[in-house]
Every structure is written in structure tokens, then in C-alpha cells.
Amino acid sequence: MMSIKTKLSQIKTQIPDHVTLVAVSKTKPVEDLMQAYDCGQRIFGENKIQEMAEKYQGMPKDIQWHMIGNVQRNKVKYMASFVDLIHGVDSLKLLNEINKQAEKHQRIINCLIQLKIAQEDTKFGMSLEDAHTLIASESFKNLKNVAVVGVMGMASFTDNTIQIEKEFKTLKGNFDKLKEIASNLKIISMGMSGDYTLAIESGSTMVRVGSSIFGTRN
Numbered sequence: 001m002m003s004i005k006t007k008l009s010q011i012k013t014q015i016p017d018h019v020t021l022v023a024v025s026k027t028k029p030v031e032d033l034m035q036a037y038d039c040g041q042r043i044f045g046e047n048k049i050q051e052m053a054e055k056y057q058g059m060p061k062d063i064q065w066h067m068i069g070n071v072q073r074n075k076v077k078y079m080a081s082f083v084d085l086i087h088g089v090d091s092l093k094l095l096n097e098i099n100k101q102a103e104k105h106q107r108i109i110n111c112l113i114q115l116k117i118a119q120e121d122t123k124f125g126m127s128l129e130d131a132h133t134l135i136a137s138e139s140f141k142n143l144k145n146v147a148v149v150g151v152m153g154m155a156s157f158t159d160n161t162i163q164i165e166k167e168f169k170t171l172k173g174n175f176d177k178l179k180e181i182a183s184n185l186k187i188i189s190m191g192m193s194g195d196y197t198l199a200i201e202s203g204s205t206m207v208r209v210g211s212s213i214f215g216t217r218n
């Protein structure tokens, strides 16, 4: 079996400088994360707030922690003191809560708006129209402790490369449209183990890669 170190360095050769690699470490033990850390990886993505908080406690403090999963509002408080980027923001209600908790810690928390790009009903995310309305709203402008710095999306779970590519290009197109009213947007978080190369070709600036680095999850 290839080591985490080998897999990580192979993946890095396929990722251009302008694209950020988030090592998705959900369900994996701290020892595995430390192997990636020892190879220079400093950005880790988790999808459960409690698990991320525990790992944060036990690991070096120069790590940037990204929350990539669906966020329950009542759990925002457990990550507000340290989270670096929240990928899955899909409502003003959630942004309000993040803002409130960030204020308590005198921080500004970076967030991505999750947009729905997949055909499937199961994927979370906002429509372009709703995201546009949110960003243009007065209530949004009054939030001083959150910074929306980009968008995130997940393609359909399918082998159909043409469909996945179409969905990635939709996300890139939607990013460009939102950027017209929010010039500070810079991140397009799209691409996972199976499709990050395609995502990068379609304009991704941040890929979230888990199993290709740490192995399959149970």
C-alpha cells in the first residue's frame, strides 16, 4: 500500500499553484493527519463540527481548519473560535449565527456560499437567484463578522464526466455572475478525489480531496 506521504505528494504534482488543496480528513485518526502535516500539509477539511474541534485540540496550532459539511446552527459555537473557512453556507439564518458567534470571539469568519449545481435532489445548496438576493440584501451588508469569499459546489454522484463537467462550468459561471455584485469573491471550491482534475480545468481554485490521500473511509 502506498503511504499517505506518497499519495499526497503525487496529488500535489497535479495541482497548480493557484489551486488550494484541502486534505479531507473526516473519520481519519490524528496519526494519519499528522503524516500529512509532516509533509507540509496545513489545510484540513472535516464535515462534523465536534470531530473537527477534537482534532483541533490535539494538533499543532498552525493548521487551518475548514468545515466542509452541512452546518447545524446550534453547533456553530463549537468552532467559532478557530475555524478558518466554512464551505457549506446555504442560508442567511446560518450566516447570522456564524456572525453572532464570530463576534463573541472578535473574529471575522470566512465563508463560502454553497450553490446547488447537481441534478440530484439530495445535494444541499442555494440557487443562483437566492444567493444573489442574499448578497444584495441589507441584512447581509450589516454582518460585520463574516466574510463571504467565494462559492462551493458538489457535482452529481455519477460516472458521467460530461455531466460533471457541465455542473462545474455552471458553478464557475455562477461565481462570475455573483462577482459582479461582490468583487471580493475569490474562491471556487469544487472537485473531490474522483474529479479534481476536471474541476481544475473548469476553473476550480480549491479542491477537497480525501480518499485519494488517506484511503477509503469505512
Ligand SMILES: *Cc1c(COP(=O)(O)O)cnc(C)c1O
Binding pocket: 024, 026, 047, 068, 069, 154, 191, 192, 193, 194, 208, 209, 210, 211, 212
Ligand atoms: C468527503 C467530502 C469530500 C472528499 O471526498 P473524497 O471523495 O474522499 O475525496 C469533499 N467534499 C465534501 C463536501 C465531502 O463531504
